[in-house]
Amino acid sequence: MLSSSGVLCVKRFDSVHTCGAAVRTSRNPRAGSDLVSTVVADRERDKPLTRPTDVVFDLKNEYGLDISYRVAWLGVEKARGEVYGDHATSFDQLRWYSNSVMQKNPNSYINLEFDQKTGSFVRHFISFRACIDGLNHCRPMLFLDGTFLKGRFKGNLLAAAAKDANQGLFPVAFAIVDSENSANWEWFLRNLKEVVGGGRTLTFISDRHVGLLHSMPIIFPSAHHAYCLLHLQINLRDRMKYVNASYKIGLMRKLRECAYAPTVTCFNEKLEVLKKANPAVIEDFMKYLHPKHWSNAYFRGQRYREMCSNAAESFNNWVSEARHLPIMRLIDMIRGQIMEQMSERRVKCSKWAGVISPKMEKKLAAACNDSRAWCVSQANDDVYEVHSHPSMLVDVGKQTCSCFQRQINGFPCSHAVVAFRNSGRNIYGAIDSAFCIDTFRATYSGTIYPIPIVGRPLFNPAECLIAPPIGPNGREFHPMGR
Missing domain, CATH: 1.10.10 (Arc Repressor Mutant, subunit A)
Known part of the structure; x- marks a missing residue:
């Protein structure tokens, strides 16, 4: 250091290191x-x-x-x-987190269970108030599914999701359980019933888990339970070992045609074709598979053409990163994602104009284009004959069509659109309010408020009430066999 200028001047440089650094290897x-x-x-x-x-x-x-x-x-x-945060201590922090959720988001629904004797975590259910209120403006249809957690203590995430007026994913409730079994699905449904209420007849779409098959008629006796068509096709495929892929695909396609058949007559025709393709396999497959759960011709609920539990699976993919985190951070990360989604869609829909949501407006425009060349004959003020191929009868008063697509989808088919156009009536009056922009705005009118982690108290082992879950050998899980 030069005293006159305060500048550090290096006069000698020795390139030989003496600090003990060495080449770092896996053994170092x-x-x-x-x-x-x-x-x-x-x-x-x-x-x-x-x-x-x-x-x-x-x-x-x-x-x-x-x-x-x-x-x-x-x-x-x-x-x-x-x-x-640590995976083990995160379970006890659920107590603080649950209290904070109820303070910041009043009237949310939370159920935290742990073993009173051992103190071990059992399961946790949560539904935010904004999600509960938003569900009232979604179609009365819920998608159910479960997925694995990938954190230190594993477990499963069970979820219920709906779809908004623009056919977007709308999470309603989710739960952390030790496994996807019958007892946990029954527990999930009982908590879900506290959230959805009983004002509307619901339709559930699921992968046909045995726990849902047993619990659904007991907990939701008036609800309709639809089976996911994709899972049925996979189940049929898996029954046929040592069969070439093209043959399997052919049977799966025939099963799909049965599911989409709009009338009982059409369904029976398609079913006969399916049975002839492989009588033994199909007869065994259909033994306990009543068509009222998977065929449009027999289904008595309203599923709006939703044949698969894709919304619940989309939710599982949406939260894929959160599945690796400690349980409290997992739940809070999902809360943050729902909060951001609700805010983004609330801003987005403020710029929309018209009556129905953009995606449904496109479907309506496509139906108009398909019917542009068809001629229409009028029988009376309500009944019209649409000369398509084949011709169809449309009752604009009852909002029905002989193609049955209007009744099945809950949305005007091409025949209904051209009949309404010729009747001079407003086609938007025949569209379910579940697809309207005002309904979409009402769905996202609520707010999920943040839970500031800065206010979380430090973990005190002496005050710990909830311990990590117990493994199958009766001991606490430990990573890497430690």
């Missing part, structure tokens, strides 16, 4: 999990699904460090613990 303790945790902590905040294999590659590529998968895994786990 200097490249341990603490170092990995420090390096990947910022990355974990931006990308919760950071994989140990990516860390091994990146540390080698960027720093020339050779580390084992185990070291990378431990480092990622430590980083997640620093960023999101």
